[in-house]
Amino acid sequence: MRRFAVACLLVSTVALAATPYPLDRAVGDVTAAGSYATVERLTAPEFGGRLTGTPGYEAAAEWVAGRLRAAGLRSLPEVPGYLQRFPLTLGGVERAVMELLPAGEDEKPRSLEYFKDYLPLLYSGSGDVTGEVVFVGYGITAPELGRDDYAGLAVEGKVVMTVRGAPADGRDWTAYDSHRARTANARAHGAAGYLFAESAIANPNGEPIADLPMADVSEALGDTLLAGAKLTLADVRKVLAKGGVASFATGAKVRLAVTARPARPAQGANVVAWLPGSDPAVAGEYVLLGAHLDHCGDWPQLLPGADDNASGSATLLEIARAAARLTPRPRRSIVFVFFGGEETGLLGSRHFVADRPASLVTCLGVINLDMVGAGTGAFVAGGKNFPALQQAIEAARDRRQPGMTVKAGRSEGEPRADHGPFQQAAIPAVSIFGSGGNHHGYHSPEDTIWWITPKAMEAIGRVVLDAAATLANDGVAVSPPSPGR
Ligand SMILES: [Zn+2]
Numbered sequence: 376m377r378r379f380a381v382a383c384l385l386v387s388t389v390a391l392a393a394t395p396y397p398l399d400r401a402v403g404d405v406t407a408a409g410s411y412a413t414v415e416r417l418t419a420p421e422f423g424g425r426l427t428g429t430p431g432y433e434a435a436a437e438w439v440a441g442r443l444r445a446a447g448l449r450s451l452p453e454v455p456g457y458l459q460r461f462p463l464t465l466g467g468v469e470r471a472v473m474e475l476l477p478a479g480e481d482e483k484p485r486s487l488e489y490f491k492d493y494l495p496l497l498y499s500g501s502g503d504v505t506g507e508v509v510f511v512g513y514g515i516t517a518p519e520l521g522r523d524d525y526a527g528l529a530v531e532g533k534v535v536m537t538v539r540g541a542p543a544d545g546r547d548w549t550a551y552d553s554h555r556a557r558t559a560n561a562r563a564h565g566a567a568g569y570l571f572a573e574s575a576i577a578n579p580n581g582e583p584i585a586d587l588p589m590a591d592v593s594e595a596l597g598d599t600l601l602a603g604a605k606l607t608l609a610d611v612r613k614v615l616a617k618g619g620v621a622s623f624a625t626g627a628k629v630r631l632a633v634t635a636r637p638a639r640p641a642q643g644a645n646v647v648a649w650l651p652g653s654d655p656a657v658a659g660e661y662v663l664l665g666a667h668l669d670h671c672g673d674w675p676q677l678l679p680g681a682d683d684n685a686s687g688s689a690t691l692l693e694i695a696r697a698a699a700r701l702t703p704r705p706r707r708s709i710v711f712v713f714f715g716g717e718e719t720g721l722l723g724s725r726h727f728v729a730d731r732p733a734s735l736v737t738c739l740g741v742i743n744l745d746m747v748g749a750g751t752g753a754f755v756a757g758g759k760n761f762p763a764l765q766q767a768i769e770a771a772r773d774r775r776q777p778g779m780t781v782k783a784g785r786s787e788g789e790p791r792a793d794h795g796p797f798q799q800a801a802i803p804a805v806s807i808f809g810s811g812g813n814h815h816g817y818h819s820p821e822d823t824i825w826w827i828t829p830k831a832m833e834a835i836g837r838v839v840l841d842a843a844a845t846l847a848n849d850g851v852a853v854s855p856p857s858p859g860r
Pocket residue numbers: 683718818
């Protein structure tokens with residue numbers, strides 16, 4: 376009797392191992408319901424808005440690692456336990472006050488509101504400054520390019536205000552067009568406060584500067600501050616884009632007081648799992664699927680980051696779980712990376728590119744999912760640079776979601792999504808976005824699960840699984856980037 380049971384068990388195990396689980400079934404198992412349930416989990420308060428380096432992020436990373444383990448996916452030998460560590464500097468704000476001071480003596484200061492008028496940069500320094508706002512355009516000082524937005528202005532002890540961008544003149548301004556460069560230049564000129572005019576949203580992407588209070592301000596507040604000069608931000612942006620300078624004392628006065636936590640060293644992590652290729656001859660070749668797991672934390676309230684990027688992480692987890700069961704497995708490997716530190720400056724993807732696990736030899740391509748939870752179509756940043764990847768995605772779309780729009784865009788490896796560092800390292804890489812990402816919730820407490828269209832995640836997830844498995848099985852020439860801008 377016992378011998379019979381053992382024999383039965385043996386037979387059924389063999390039968391199970393040989394049971395085909397083809398791509399068609401795997402694609403069908405990437406579901407709207409599965410992705411939605413994961414978004415609900417990742418946006419819960421227990422993960423504290425998933426700011427890299429915080430306990431909430433650690434808990435989210437461990438949770439994802441547990442799900443990958445349960446799905447039967449392996450960790451890479453170089454990344455045991457699924458977590459690839461990298462260092463970062465963590466700041467943090469405890470409280471802030473901002474007031475618009477009146478022109479007349481008898482009027483009262485107008486106190487300004489978080490997310491409506493302003494929000495301190497999440498890496499702001501501490502300080503309490505009351506002073507005139509001096510508008511300094513792009514905030515660039517680049518003698519070798521013949522530009523100084525601070526020329527002839529005294530900003531010591533004052534509050535400078537800048538906008539994003541650099542002259543659209545075809546020259547390379549990358550070194551200057553970043554939050555890090557703009558804030559450092561404000562400090563170098565002795566500014567006592569720093570404002571960045573665009574939208575009053577959470578921004579953890581920058582370098583803490585001790586004793587310099589820094590804030591994002593809304594377009595409307597920016598316009599209010601320029602009103603004395605009879606200008607709007609739209610007016611000055613036109614001048615600036617043409618290479619002109621628009622720097623002037625505004626006459627407006629504000630108070631900005633921020634109490635920040637001292638910057639401290641912290642640890643981030645990418646969560647990395649591996650579906651080894653079934654053909655030893657080509658198993659060192661791999662397709663990488665990515666999504667950033669992190670968001671902006673929970674100050675001054677929970678920032679759930681449902682679309683940005685619980686949607687991409689949930690979809691990637693759904694893809695990984697289905698891919699893990701593929702029988703037979705694709706001939707080449709598929710690597711799944713949940714990046715940390717995206718919101719803090721693409722730290723996780725930069726680290727992965729710089730410290731690639733040695734088991735991974737040749738990357739056929741990277742497909743990164745970012746904000747895939749809204750809209751009816753998809754946009755592929757870098758699709759025009761890497762036509763072979765774009766074609767693989769479009770062919771998968773034709774098989775799985777015929778009729779879904781998949782637009783290709785050009786990418787300069789810009790520091791706006793996790794495909795950028797790969798592209799800069801000459802690895803074919805794209806980021807796929809849902810077409811509905813321009814909702815008002817971006818980097819605010821409003822980016823909740825209520826914005827999420829589960830079917831958007833399902834459609835993009837099915838297409839990406841098909842594209843990746845097909846690439847991993849059939850292989851594809853690693854196409855060089857197409858020339859020209
Ligand atoms: Zn974001």
